[in-house]
Amino acid sequence: EVQLVQSGVEVKKPGESLKISCKGSGYSFTSYWIGWVRQRPGKGPEWMGIIYPDDSDTRYSPSFQGHVTITADKSIDTAYLQWSSLKASDTAMYYCARQLRAVATAHDAFHIWGQGTMVTVTS
Amino acid sequence: EIVLTQSPGTLSLSPGETAALSCRASQYVSSSFLAWYQQKPGQAPRLLIYGASTRATGIPDRFSGSGSGTDFTLTISGLEPEDFALYFCHQYGPTPRTFGQGTKVEIK
Numbered sequence: 044e045v046q047l048v049q050s051g052v053e054v055k056k057p058g059e060s061l062k063i064s065c066k067g068s069g070y071s072f073t074s075y076w077i078g079w080v081r082q083r084p085g086k087g088p089e090w091m092g093i094i095y096p097d098d099s100d101t102r103y104s105p106s107f108q109g110h111v112t113i114t115a116d117k118s119i120d121t122a123y124l125q126w127s128s129l130k131a132s133d134t135a136m137y138y139c140a141r142q143l144r145a146v147a148t149a150h151d152a153f154h155i156w157g158q159g160t161m162v163t164v165t166s
Numbered sequence: 167e168i169v170l171t172q173s174p175g176t177l178s179l180s181p182g183e184t185a186a187l188s189c190r191a192s193q194y195v196s197s198s199f200l201a202w203y204q205q206k207p208g209q210a211p212r213l214l215i216y217g218a219s220t221r222a223t224g225i226p227d228r229f230s231g232s233g234s235g236t237d238f239t240l241t242i243s244g245l246e247p248e249d250f251a252l253y254f255c256h257q258y259g260p261t262p263r264t265f266g267q268g269t270k271v272e273i274k
Contacts, residue, residue: 080265087254087267088211104262105167138210143222150258152201154222156210 045069047157062125065139072120073097074145080138129164170266178274185242189255199259205252
């Protein structure tokens with residue numbers, strides 16, 4: 044079964060760092076772009092960025108560039124989203140998602156989604 | 167950035183009726199790069215349609231997508247009880263890729 048399994052709930056304080064994970068299984072991890080999507084309660088999704096695990100080619104939304112870092116470790120089929128200094132406004136559900144097709148283009152719909160990681164930032 | 171505006175915000179319909187959900191883009195979107203997702207409470211989004219009109223694997227044929235340029239539509243013909251949910255459109259052309267704010271389809 045193709046799936047993405049994300050790390051668990053996080054509760055952090057403003058200014059703290061955080062790294063959440065997304066482990067792929069059931070497919071060739073290095074052949075598909077993986078993206079990260081933020082969804083605040085009651086709001087639409089926001090596209091944060093994507094990474095191609097084979098060579099770590101990464102694209103960011105300007106809204107998130109400089110505030111988060113997307114990485115991947117192809118040796119363990121895992122992608123990561125990290126913050127060096129969290130803000131209260133980072134409180135949200137974060138999803139990783141794999142693109143539909145195993146092609147070189149970075150332009151594709153998200154087909155396989157992780158279960159989400161809820162991040163709460165509160166003092 | 168391409169802004170996607172979905173309408174209506176909420177659609178109140180009865181099972182068996184047809185739902186037409188609109189997604190309007192602030193600038194041209196290639197039909198190849200427009201998708202629709204369904205999301206139920208507490209769940210991740212599920213891909214329904216990609217390339218504006220191609221159903222994803224396992225999606226019933228009561229779901230159909232159409233449109234081009236700046237105007238796209240998701241049609242659900244003969245609503246089933248499990249179709250009452252939130253629906254988002256998504257353009258995956260120019261970076262940043264963007265999502266609409268969603269249309270909720272609720273039981274009347």
